[in-house]
Amino acid sequence: MITKHTISILVNNQPGVLQRVSGLFGRRGYNIESITVGESEEVGLSRMVIVTEGDDNTLEQISKQLYKLIDVIKVIDLSKNPMVARELALIKVNSEPAQRPEILGIVETFRAAVVDIGPSSLIVQTIGDSEKIDAMIELLRPYGIRELSRTGVTAMIRGAIK
Structure with missing residues (x-):
């Protein structure tokens, strides 16, 4: 399998x-x-x-x-083994001032952060498992994603196992 x-x-x-x-x-x-x-x-x-x-x-x-x-x-x-896996993504999304409250609602729901605001775009930083990042990207896609950068997964086994 x-x-x-x-x-x-x-x-x-x-x-x-x-x-x-x-x-x-x-x-x-x-x-x-x-x-x-x-x-x-x-x-x-x-x-x-x-x-x-x-x-x-x-x-x-x-x-x-x-x-x-x-x-x-x-x-x-x-x-x-049981593990902790995380990834970071920076997402530059089109964001005219009228759309910002909707986008900020998505950002807040995902416990993400706005790390840059431009005249017509926002850069959002999100950290989590790959599925969380995929879901956030799909919700931001309708606004127009200008640029996307993902770190890739980093992980560790949970607990005392080394």
Whole structure:
């Protein structure tokens, strides 16, 4: 059964690691839906969080191939455990002054924030799971989305499990 998997990969913070990891996915024909990379809790190591789709066999193959890369330290399928996953989106939406109360109502409902106001547009920042962001985008679409930027998912296992 094909499901969405969120994978955490601990890697040495070295030039070319991101290219090698993403190249592995491409060569094997696996799609990366989302990828985030940043420093980890350990100096010299970075954490990549990748969202991909596949069955359990595909995920096992991805994991085995990742461990063959020299700079990969640890691979964890976060989606097999209770996890916290968040994404950030900035959405620039058309907003003439007459429309602003309606748009601000949507922003408030989603506990989002207006981070910039221009003469004919607003930039809205929203943080949450991907489904929340998708829903907000759909509600703002009728007003005209000028620009959209999403960070991709970052995630951690809940509780004391490391």
